[in-house]
Each structure stands twice: as structure tokens, then as C-alpha cells.
Amino acid sequence: MAEREHITITDIAKESNVSISTVSRVLNGNARVSPDKLKRVEEVIRKYNFSPNALARGLISKQTKTLGVILPDISNPYFSSMFLEIERFALEAGYSILLCNTLFGGSSHGIRNAKEESYYFQMMIDKQVDGVLIIGGQLDLITVDNNYKLALKRLADQLPLVVIGKKIENIDCIFIQPENGSGVLTAFNYLYMLGHRKIAFVGGQTSVTITDIRVNSYKNALQLLGLPIDEQLISLSDYYTEDGYSAMNTLLSRKVPFTAFLAINDSVAIGAQRALFDQSLKIPDDIAVISCDQFLTGEYHIPRLTSINQHHDMLGRMVINTLINAIQGINESAKFSFTSELVVRESCGTPLGFRNYT
């Protein structure tokens, strides 16, 4: 690779016959500089295609225009769709993003990063990012490890921090709950309305907040409608296709009859469908399914997947907005709730076809 000769503000100053202060002024465009000098400096800047060193800048101005995002697994559509929105918004505000996949819990892929989450926290501090966004991971566990809490607290003491996950006491950051489970309720009601009475719940990792919220909402729905709660009808595992497959197999092996199920997301729904298919059970003819978390391709699946749109992209956008505000000192501990919407497609059969399932 070629010799890298970095030109600096001093070079520009020399060549334009002004002081570096003046160059700095035109660079930042806030102070006033006489037109002729301005022109001269701008010319030299353009000539060398000069752009100031962000490290040096950050060292003194205390801001790097970089944000940290820590999440479990970007290959999960849930996170990637959110991330895209996050990055877009960050970019508009002039920030770039340091991304860390902790691969925590996403053990489905069999891979796992060697570093603990606290490693990433420290890195964010060292690299002086202007703020950090944490999405899920350890934090999503119902019981959070104490070391983790400590590390998180330390991070929050150093940097503006926004977290999508369960609130932890005594940590000075903004916690945002991803959802309230109302979508699950809607989905359940829809299945009920179609005549289903034995409805299972499939997928999602045990002891993870989001799973918990949804399972609770599911149980809640059962109670509201005066139906019995049967733990045998709940089969958890994880969030990926293969997990839907295994969870459904587990469920089937229990031999408890059901006519419909809620899947934690589209991937799980698809995996579960495969497991059913292996037993010659067809969706929607034999079993109906609604996924609690819409991904982008459900519309092209056979059958087209009826799902709940939880509006992650919006969540992403709001969340990064909150972080940027927090960086600027605007500390709104807002609660977002997006009305989740039921997208009725084909996986429950005819939209209004009531049937007496037995």
C-alpha cells in the first residue's frame, strides 16, 4: 500500500498564509473570517481535499459523532430491520455507528463471541462514543446477572445510554420497553373469533423479557375468555426457524390437541410449519397460526402469514432519536407504544370463516 502522507490543518494554514486558528474557523464555519482569507483557505482545502482528523477533534471537543449500538445478533431480522432505521436516523444527524453483536443467547447459530458484554461497554467508553444504545441481550433476561448490572451502571455513569429492555433500578439511563403484549391479545382474540379454543404458544426463549411479556399476554387472554391455561400448550425454545421446528416437535410430542398456535415470530412460525408438515399437518387446513412479530417476507410465504406488525422500524427510529436527544441533554424518558396491528393473510384460513373446531 502507498505511503500515507496525512496533511493537517497546519499544512493548510501555511499554504494559505493564515494561522491555523483561521483555518479552524473556516472549517467550523461559526466565527467570521474575512472574505479573501476565507476564499484562499477554502481553495487550499479543496486543493488537498483536506478534512480534519476526527480523533484530534474529538479529543478536544469531547464528541466523536459516533454512537455505539450493542445487540445480540444482526442476522436476526428483528434486529437488522431496526438497525437499518437506527443507522439511517443517526446518519441524518451526522453520527456513525460502532456495531457490536454480542451473540448472546443467539446460540442457535452455534457461534458465540468470546467477549462478555462488559468488554463492549468498556470499549465504548474507551473509544469515546457520544452515546450507547443497547438492544436486548443479557438485559432481556428476567434475572440479570449482577456483574452485568455493575458494568451497565459504570457505562451509564460515563455515557448517555438508552436501553431497549427491562428496567433495572439504580441505573441512570433511559429504559424503553419494546412492547406491552397488546398485539398478542389482538391475535388471540382473532383466533378465538374464528372458533379456535385450543390455542398453543410456540417459540421464544424462556426467561427472556419479550417472551415473558407475550406469554403472559397469552395467558391473560385465555383467562379473559374464560379458557383454561394449559402449560403443556406452551412450547418455548428460541427465536429462529430451527427453534420453531424443534419447539413444535416438542409440542406435538406432548399429544395435547390444539387447533391453532401463536408463534413468537415469522421465523418460528415457518419452522413450526415444517414440523407440522412432517406429520402431514397442513396450515391453515389443519392448524392455524398467527405470528407475533412480522418479518418482511411473510407475505410471500405459502400460505401467506397472518402476523402482528409490531413496528420495529418505528421503535428503532424513536429509540435512536431518544439517544440523540439524551446526548444533547434533552432527557425525555418517553414511553412509546405503537399500536400493533394485525395483518390478516392466509395462515388462519378464510379471514372470517368460523368453524367449530373440536
Next chain:
Amino acid sequence: MAEREHITITDIAKESNVSISTVSRVLNGNARVSPDKLKRVEEVIRKYNFSPNALARGLISKQTKTLGVILPDISNPYFSSMFLEIERFALEAGYSILLCNTLFGGSSHGIRNAKEESYYFQMMIDKQVDGVLIIGGQLDLITVDNNYKLALKRLADQLPLVVIGKKIENIDCIFIQPENGSGVLTAFNYLYMLGHRKIAFVGGQTSVTITDIRVNSYKNALQLLGLPIDEQLISLSDYYTEDGYSAMNTLLSRKVPFTAFLAINDSVAIGAQRALFDQSLKIPDDIAVISCDQFLTGEYHIPRLTSINQHHDMLGRMVINTLINAIQGINESAKFSFTSELVVRESCGTPLGFRNYT
């Protein structure tokens, strides 16, 4: 948010009654420090949980331990699976990653980032990353924009640069070709062996290198087997499910008979299957399909997708390795070729069931 009091090397030096030089020495662990001072300093460091400011460090040492990765769309499984490997390896080597999605071409999602790719290049330079990896994007176009070339050249002049994409002359960086199309050949031969003679090609963006390579390989196979090339059987679009859907609809509208098709990847295959299904055409009974690029969930699809595994994860690993080597001055312009492997599942019917398709 709390007051952020940053403690610095000076604080540590004071509290341990040594000079900052000494603290720096224990921090870096290269020079020798007397045992008692070492112990004292280490204690104070631990007490305050001190970790040096990476900006200040980078400013002087000329390395930030940060790598830049620029790719079109992380929500595309092709990139996300590769990225995960890239990050893992980078992490092991002590680097963190600044990720930029250009959303170039990924217009399927309807979103598009406002910034040009050269914006990201400049950002990488400003932020002083130690090296940059570019995957696809503009660079994948058969005809690359001149401004882009200029910007890329500038980047390559400043930083170690590794690119997955087509080679561009006069730019001092390492170009890596993602594949040679041999997988497509294998797939084609398999279809031929099953008795298919009218084989279509579906999906992939026109004038993008990877599409080009595969289409050429497809045409090449046709010629090798003495079959006629019919441009009507080639229906391109993009790389997502919805694109497979539209591309297949286009193909069907041409009314040119075919009994099998190659899909540019699993997503496209699934979208195409939906389009066929809408016309009461079933896979594999009526039409067979092989996808040229395996994603993780094809195994759970109905029918299970026969695909080619192009080993992106390995590519990711090799590529980041090459970058890190380049940073360290090891300039191997290696050529990787992973033997792509045909994963036979169900989407072509019985593995060896020859049939006389007419």
C-alpha cells in the same frame, strides 16, 4: 444523566506518586517498571477502573483498533452472515467495527440513504480507522461511476483497503472476487441430469457483477450441454423475496415453457415459488428449483430448498483476515476459491428421479 468525570492517566500518576510516563509504561506493558511501582500503579488503576482514552492514544500511535465495513444492506442474509464472521474475527484481533449500510441498490426496501458512498469513505478517513472493507455496492456494478472510482482511489491512498468486488485498475487495494460461478455450473448439471432441458434463471440485479458471473455461468452451462440460449428464460430483478416474486411473474408472462429454474438465492426462490403457486404451479411437482446462494432457513422451507452453499462465512473470515494482514503490512493479494457445494434437498423432487420433461 450524571456528571461524567473522566479520570485520566494524570490522575492515576498523581495518586500513585509516579510520573505519567510510568503509568503509561504499565498500561502498555512493554517497558520495565520496578515491581513496587508496578504494583502501586496497578492498584490505583483497578481502584478507579481506569482505561485509557482511545482517542488520545490513536492520535499519537496512529492506530485506532477500529475497522470500517461498508456494505449495501445488513438486513440481507448474504451480508449479515458474512458480517457476523467478520466481526468475530476482528474482535479476536482486538478491532471493533464501524458499520455503514449504503443501501445502494437495495431499493427493494424502498429506503435509500441520503449519503453517497464517498461520504462514508471520507468518514472512515476522518475517524482514522485502521483499514476498510468494502463489500459490493457501487463497486458491484459492471460499469462503475467515475466519481466513485476517484473517491475509492482517494480512500485507498489513505488507508489499507480490501474490496469484495470487481477489480478496478489503478487503485491500490486488494480486490477479492466472491466466486467464479462454478456453483451455478454444478447446479445446472444436476438439473440436466434430472432430465430438465428448459431451465430458466430468476432474480439478481441487472448489471451487477455477481449476477453477471452467475448468468454467464448459466449460459456457459447451456452451451456446454449443447442447449440453446433463450434470453426470454432469463428474468432478473433484485435479491429479495419480493424480487423473486416479480421476476417469476415476468417470466411467466412471457409464456416460454420451462421445467426448472435457478434462483439467484433462497429469498428469490421463495418469492418465485409464491408467484408459481399463484398460478397453481407447485414446486417440485410442476417446476424444480435450485437456489444459487444458500441462506440458513432453506432446510425448513416447504419443500426443503436444494441450494448451493457458497460459504460466505468463510469468505468473510478470509477477507477480514486479509485486511488485518494488510494493516500489518502483509500484502497478500490472495485469491480465495471455496468449492461451492450443492446441497440436495427437496425442491427438485426426488434426488435421482429422472423424468422426461416435455
Next chain:
DNA sequence: TTGAAAGCGCTACCAG
């Protein structure tokens, strides 16, 4: 082995 001091490239304050 150790500390003083000179920067890395930039911003921001100061006096003029």
C-alpha cells in the same frame, strides 16, 4: 528504571 518534555492535530481562549 524513571521523569520531563515534546508533540499527535485540533479547538478555543486570549489579546490585539
Next chain:
DNA sequence: CTGGTAGCGCTTTCAA
């Protein structure tokens, strides 16, 4: 409006 200068927090000579 402008230039000089004092740092930001760290590494790295250079003497001692």
C-alpha cells in the same frame, strides 16, 4: 477579524 498559545490525554524520545 486575526494570530498566538494553551491544552485535550496519551506515547515516546531523551537525559538523568
